[in-house]
Structures are given as structure tokens and as C-alpha cells.
Amino acid sequence: MLDGFEILTTSGVVLWSRSYAPLTSSLINGFVKDVFIEEKVLPGPAADDNSAAQHPSYKREKYTLRWASVKDLGLIFVAVYQSLLHLSWVDKLLDNIRVLFVDLYGDQVKKPHSTVVDCNNFDDYFDQQVKELEGSAETSQRTPQIVRNDPNLIASPDSDAEEPPPAIPGLLAGRKLPNSAAPSTDATPTSTPDTSRPNTPSNGHLLSAKAARGGTSRRARKVASSKPTALDGLKEKNSTGKAKGKSMRKWDADGIADEDSEVPLDYSATSDADSRPVSSGDPESVDMAASGTRTSKGQYILKDLDDEVHSILQNANQKKSQSTSTDIGVLGSSLGAITGLFRNVIGGKVLTKQDLEKPMKGMEELLLNKNVAREAAVRLCEGVERDLIGKKTGSFETIDSLLRLSLSTALTKLLTPTTSLSLLATITTLTKREHRPYTISIVGVNGVGKSTSLSKLAFFLLQNNLSLLIVACDTFRSGAVEQLRVHARNLTSLSEREGLGKVELYEKGYGKDPAHIAADAVAYATAQQFDVVLIDTAGRRHNDARLMSSLEKFAELAKPDKILMVGEALVGTDSVNQARAFNKSFGPRRGLDGFLISKCDTVGDGVGVVVSMVHATGIPVVFLGVGQHYGDLRTVNVESVVGLLMR
Numbered sequence: 001m002l003d004g005f006e007i008l009t010t011s012g013v014v015l016w017s018r019s020y021a022p023l024t025s026s027l028i029n030g031f032v033k034d035v036f037i038e039e040k041v042l043p044g045p046a047a048d049d050n051s052a053a054q055h056p057s058y059k060r061e062k063y064t065l066r067w068a069s070v071k072d073l074g075l076i077f078v079a080v081y082q083s084l085l086h087l088s089w090v091d092k093l094l095d096n097i098r099v100l101f102v103d104l105y106g107d108q109v110k111k112p113h114s115t116v117v118d119c120n121n122f123d124d125y126f127d128q129q130v131k132e133l134e135g136s137a138e139t140s141q142r143t144p145q146i147v148r149n150d151p152n153l154i155a156s157p158d159s160d161a162e163e164p165p166p167a168i169p170g171l172l173a174g175r176k177l178p179n180s181a182a183p184s185t186d187a188t189p190t191s192t193p194d195t196s197r198p199n200t201p202s203n204g205h206l207l208s209a210k211a212a213r214g215g216t217s218r219r220a221r222k223v224a225s226s227k228p229t230a231l232d233g234l235k236e237k238n239s240t241g242k243a244k245g246k247s248m249r250k251w252d253a254d255g256i257a258d259e260d261s262e263v264p265l266d267y268s269a270t271s272d273a274d275s276r277p278v279s280s281g282d283p284e285s286v287d288m289a290a291s292g293t294r295t296s297k298g299q300y301i302l303k304d305l306d307d308e309v310h311s312i313l314q315n316a317n318q319k320k321s322q323s324t325s326t327d328i329g330v331l332g333s334s335l336g337a338i339t340g341l342f343r344n345v346i347g348g349k350v351l352t353k354q355d356l357e358k359p360m361k362g363m364e365e366l367l368l369n370k371n372v373a374r375e376a377a378v379r380l381c382e383g384v385e386r387d388l389i390g391k392k393t394g395s396f397e398t399i400d401s402l403l404r405l406s407l408s409t410a411l412t413k414l415l416t417p418t419t420s421l422s423l424l425a426t427i428t429t430l431t432k433r434e435h436r437p438y439t440i441s442i443v444g445v446n447g448v449g450k451s452t453s454l455s456k457l458a459f460f461l462l463q464n465n466l467s468l469l470i471v472a473c474d475t476f477r478s479g480a481v482e483q484l485r486v487h488a489r490n491l492t493s494l495s496e497r498e499g500l501g502k503v504e505l506y507e508k509g510y511g512k513d514p515a516h517i518a519a520d521a522v523a524y525a526t527a528q529q530f531d532v533v534l535i536d537t538a539g540r541r542h543n544d545a546r547l548m549s550s551l552e553k554f555a556e557l558a559k560p561d562k563i564l565m566v567g568e569a570l571v572g573t574d575s576v577n578q579a580r581a582f583n584k585s586f587g588p589r590r591g592l593d594g595f596l597i598s599k600c601d602t603v604g605d606g607v608g609v610v611v612s613m614v615h616a617t618g619i620p621v622v623f624l625g626v627g628q629h630y631g632d633l634r635t636v637n638v639e640s641v642v643g644l645l646m647r
Contacts, residue, residue: 001134002087003063004080005126007101010036011074015109015117016101018126023063023080031058031065031078052077052094059083068094070102073109077101089133096129135601302460302623302635350392351399353385359403360385370645372608373573376615383410408642414611415638417620421594423562424464427532430561437469437525439533441518441558442596443551444566445578446539449598449625451480453566454536455487457596457623459630462491462500466531471521472507473514473554474538481507484536494630501531514538515550518558535560542581555586562593564622567613569603576616583617594622601626605644610636 003021006028008014034040041058051068058065064083068091069076077098079090101122102109108117349355360381367377384406393402427438442454451474458468470488474480488505495501506521518535525533535558540547555563565582567575583591595613610621624634 001085002079002081002090002130005097006078006080007097008032008076008078009074010076013115015075015105016119016122018123027060027063027065027080028078030060031067032076034058035067036076051098052079052091066090066094068098070098073102073106075101075109089136093129093133096133097126100125100129136604302633350390351388351402353389355399356385356388359399363403363407367608367611367645369606370608371569371572371603371606371612372645373576373612373615375573375576376608376612379615380407380410380414380611404646408646411611411642411645412638415614415621415636415641419620421620421622421635423622426562427461427466431531437522437530437533438562439522439535439558439560440562440564441535441537441554441560442564442566443537443582443592444539445542448539448566448568448571450539450566451483451487451536452628453596453598453623453625453633454484454534455491456625456630456633458487458491458503458534459494460633461532462495462503463498465501467501467529468503469521469525469528469530469533470503470505471518471533471535472505473518473535475508475510475512475514475517476538478510480536480538481509491630504530515554515557518554522558542578548581548585551582551585552587552590555590563591564594564596565592566596566598567609568598569600569607569609571609573612575609575612579613579616579619583619592617592619594620596623596625597621598625600624601632605647607641607644610641611645 001020002018004017004019004023006014006017008028012032035058041056052066055067058067062083063080065078065080067076067078075098077094079094081087081090101119104122104125105117105119108114363384364377364381367380368374372380384403387406387410388402391402393399430436430438440457442450442457444450454470458470461468470484472481472484484507485505488503491503495503506517506524508517508520514537521535522533537554542548563586565579567578571578579592579595586592595610597607597610597613600607613619614621621636624636626632626634
């Protein structure tokens with residue numbers, strides 16, 4: 001990781017800095033002296049906005065320094081890290097921080113005789129970029145990588161950095177070190193296993209000595225035959241008959257276990273062990289400012305998906321691309337190569353189907369690479385093609401700009417909801433008018449993160465001082481009730497610490513009918529005057545008619561005000577089938593009300609599942625899950641999603 005980052009002027013005034021480890025002042029002073037005063041290390045080519053990639057690295061003591069500059073403002077951006085580390089994302093960090101700082105505080109820097117810049121709130125922007133770039137970097141090699149002979153690596157004249165040690169003599173290439181000599185990357189020592197090693201060796205652990213040249217004596221054979229071994233015990237056990245195997249548990253058509261078995265299935269009952277304090281400690285605090293803002297009325301509003309930072313960087317990239325060349329395609333490599341065929345088209349041409357045939361193939365390939373289902377990609381391309389056929393190009397208008405504008409318009413029209421998605425306003429209105437709790441049910445296939453997404457939604461509602469009742473209606477999966485119990489305990493601890501709303505868990509164990517549990521929970525919440533009821537359901541395959549049929553009964557008894565389906569961003573083409581199946585499973589008069597897309601932090605700009613699900617059902621996406629913490633929940637910014645798909 002970084003050891004430090006500084007923003008300073010060419011006159012030596014430090015405007016902003018961040019230190020992760022103690023650094024001596026001679027490090028930056030030596031860098032300024034060698035590079036900008038004595039010019040022992042020549043910077044990159046002269047330009048108004050030199051990027052970090054144009055400069056060679058500066059090495060001093062045990063550190064490596066990378067930098068970028070803005071010539072017309074006299075600004076220098078320096079990143080410091082240890083030379084043993086290889087941080088491939090440092091140049092990108094420098095360029096992004098340079099763009100953000102100039103956009104936010106450029107007016108202050110341009111003022112004459114200004115030596116102080118008010119940039120106290122720049123920490124949030126810097127932390128967001130470090131977190132984003134570190135997360136996108138490759139983490140396959142956890143051990144530090146030694147930077148070998150780098151032609152761009154220039155050491156300072158007084159550098160005393162040592163060369164990496166040579167390989168161990170006699171160690172062949174590709175041969176691994178023994179366990180005792182292998183370096184450990186674990187921060188803590190390996191814990192001792194709970195079960196001790198058995199006293200009697202198993203078959204694979206029995207060792208036999210090599211027989212002597214002349215054979216074994218009669219006395220030795222007699223002694224060996226008189227001692228029992230582990231093999232004798234195994235033979236005796238096998239001769240008495242096979243041990244009784246584990247009996248299989250039987251399930252009926254409704255997923256209820258056969259209670260004839262003497263072994264209890266429900267382990268969710270609270271025991272004395274559960275009442276004891278947990279040794280893991282309190283949950284770590286959540287940075288509320290990083291996930292949202294509080295309005296003047298006291299409501300906590302979730303942020304969009306890093307829309308502010310991304311919009312600044314996107315605008316800077318657009319200005320840079322417009323100033324460098326107008327012939328470079330902006331819809332990606334596929335469309336860029338295909339639209340190059342139209343660079344010689346004279347303005348005023350009326351486009352035909354034959355003119356758009358190859359660009360449409362490139363556009364479809366672009367959408368498929370962004371994780372958009374093929375059905376949705378084909379429909380979008382057909383709509384764009386119908387919009388462009390017969391259209392007359394302008395005098396200086398390229399086919400690339402027409403495709404981008406048409407596709408952006410189609411995506412924006414598709415993703416923009418037709419109704420208000422203000423969940424807080426809806427909850428407040430209903431609870432005051434009908435004096436009952438607002439019920440939200442979470443559904444989805446197995447393993448998409450329904451319980452985790454429910455806990456994130458609960459934390460967002462708690463920040464608005466609402467009282468919540470979490471209902472455990474997953475009575476099938478082992479550990480589902482215990483998982484919600486842990487979430488409820490953590491949320492309660494956070495609420496008491498931060499002075500937020502209250503949360504309670506409603507559970508009835510396993511093997512019960514989830515529809516009746518949900519109905520009883522809603523009645524309990526009404527009597528106890530809870531504001532919101534969050535119902536967790538069991539995961540089910542969308543192509544299993546027997547499991548999906550129980551959702552209609554659930555909707556009739558629980559009567560949820562909003563049903564949210566959790567879909568993961570990694571699912572791809574199957575998202576269309578999942579969305580349609582769940583939307584039809586609640587009966588003819590009930591359907592889904594919105595989607596919550598989880599694991600968006602794992603796909604980069606491949607957020608095509610948002611387009612696929614909305615296209616399949618016409619139901620909007622309400623929230624996006626972007627991490628593993630309770631605060632990692634965002635609302636959907638249509639402009640940002642379209643920008644990621646068009647990148």
C-alpha cells in the first residue's frame with residue numbers, strides 16, 4: 001500500500017498530504033531538489049498536464065516516488081511507496097487525483113498570491129479513489145513483488161538501497177521450499193486444531209521395516225504375531241458385521257421434514273451458550289458519510305454509485321478525447337473499429353439498413369461483453385437501427401456519434417422508472433395513514449445474498465430512526481435463522497452505539513410454514529407498533545415449479561407492500577429467466593415491485609444485468625449492493641449506469 005501522498009506547488013508549499021507511515025522530510029525535499037531544482041532526473045515531455053506515466057520513477061533510500069504535474073497551475077502530485085512493492089495502479093491514482101483536485105480547487109489555486117487552499121474535505125475523494133483502485137487491482141500474489149531491472153527506474157545520487165538477495169545456492173528452479181523454510185504470509189500464527197492426533201495409526205500410517213538380508217528369525221516372527229495391530233482391529237470389526245449407516249431424512253411435498261426421526265432438526269432454539277457474550281466483539285463502525293448524506297429534514301439518503309467522482313473523471317476524459325482526436329471511436333474497440341469504415345462518409349448522407357449492418361453487430365458485441373443478456377441486446381440494437389434508418393447525417397456528424405447518442409437514449413428510456421422510488425416517503429405516508437407497519441419481502445434464487453442484502457437495507461432504514469422487525473421465514477436452509485440472529489445482534493449494537501432506530505428478530509425455528517410465520521409476524525409488528533417489517537425467504541430455483549408455487553400462498557397471507565427480488569450482477573443471460581419466473585409466481589394480481597442487484601463491486605463496468613432484468617419485466621432496479629459492509633448499499637443513478645455500459 002501507499003506510504004504517503006502529497007500535493008505541493010513548484011515553490012514548495014504543501015497544499016494537502018496524507019501519510020500512512022512515518023516519512024522523513026528529506027524524502028520529498030530530495031525529490032524536489034534532484035528533479036526540479038538541479039534537474040538530475042529529467043521529467044517527462046513538457047506539457048500542461050503531464051501524466052504520471054510520462055515520468056520515470058524516482059528512487060531514494062528504500063522508497064519509490066511517482067509523480068504527476070499541472071504546469072499552468074504549478075502543481076505537483078507525489079505518491080510514495082516502498083520499492084519492494086509493485087503498485088500497478090499508482091499512475092492511475094495520480095492522474096485521477098490530479099483531475100479531481102484541479103476540478104474542485106483549481107479556482108483557488110489560480111488566485112494571485114494564494115498560498116493556502118481550503119481542501120479539508122478532499123480526504124473523502126482521495127479515500128474513494130484508493131479504495132476503488134486497490135479493489136480493482138490484481139490480488140493473486142499476496143507477497144510483495146521485487147522490482148527487477150526497470151529501465152525507467154532512476155535512483156537518486158545518494159541512494160543506498162540494497163539489491164535483492166540472490167537465490168539460494170543449490171536450489172533448483174521450480175522446487176518449493178520445505179514448510180519450515182517457506183516464508184509465511186499470514187498475519188497470525190496457525191491455530192492448533194481442536195482434535196488431537198489419534199494414538200493408533202491408520203492403514204496409511206503403518207510403517208514396515210525393511211527385511212534383513214538373511215530373513216527374520218523365528219523368535220522375531222513369534223513376537224510380531226502375538227502383538228495386535230490396527231489391522232487386526234479392522235478385520236475384527238468387519239467380521240462382526242457392517243456398522244449401521246446414517247438414516248436418510250424424509251421430506252414431504254411442502255418441504256416439511258418427517259418428525260419420526262429421533263434426531264432433532266431445529267437447532268435454532270436459544271440455549272445458554274447463545275446467551276453468553278460472543279468473543280468476536282462488537283461490530284466495526286460504519287462510515288455513514290461514505291454511504292449517504294442527511295438532509296435538512298433529518299432523512300438519511302443513500303448516495304449514488306460514486307456518481308460525483310465518476311462524473312468528474314468522465315468529463316475530464318471526454319474533454320481530453322475531444323482535444324486529441326475526433327476519429328477515435330468511443331463505444332469500445334468493437335464499435336470503434338467498425339465505425340472507422342464510415343469516417344470517409346460525406347455529411348448529408350441518408351443512412352440505410354446496409355450502412356448499419358456492421359455497426360449493429362459491433363454494438364451487440366459491446367452489450368454482450370457488458371453482461372447484457374442476448375435477448376435484451378438484440379432488442380436494443382433493433383430499436384437503435386429503427387431509429388437511425390432514414391436519418392440524414394449532419395455536415396460534420398460521424399456514425400460513431402449517432403450510434404452513441406441513439407444507444408444512450410434507448411438505455412436511459414429503458415432504465416428510467418415511471419414511478420417514484422422514494423422508499424422513505426412511501427413508508428412515512430403509509431404508517432401515518434393506515435397505522436400499520438410497512439412490509440417488505442426479499443426473494444431470489446439460492447446464493448445471491450438475500451440475507452446480507454436485507455441487513456444492508458435494514459441498516460439504511462435504521463439510520464432514518466425507524467423501528468424494524470426482521471422475520472426469519474427461511475425455515476429450510478440450515479443456519480438461516482442463526483445468520484439473521486447474528487445480523488440482528490450486530491445491527492442492534494450499531495443502533496445503540498449511534499443512537500439510531502431499534503431492530504428485533506422474529507423467529508420460529510425450522511420446519512414450519514413460512515407463510516403463516518410471516519402473517520403472525522405482521523400481526524405482532526402491528527401490535528408492537530413497528531414501522532417496517534423485513535421478511536427473509538428461502539432461496540429457490542426459478543425453474544422448479546413445486547418450490548415456486550408456494551410464493552403465491554406466501555403473498556396471500558403475508559400481504560407484503562413491496563416485494564424486492566435480489567439478483568446478482570454475475571448471473572448473465574439467466575437473469576431474464578429468473579426475473580420473469582419470480583414476477584409470475586405471486587399470482588395473477590401480484591408481482592415484483594423492484595430489484596436489488598448484489599455483488600456489483602465484482603463486475604467493474606459489466607453491469608448489464610441491470611438492463612437485462614428491467615428489459616424482461618419492466619420493473620425498476622431500486623438498490624445496488626457494492627460491498628460486504630452494512631453501509632455498502634447505493635441507489636441507482638441511470639446516467640452512471642449508462643456511462644458504464646457505454647465505456
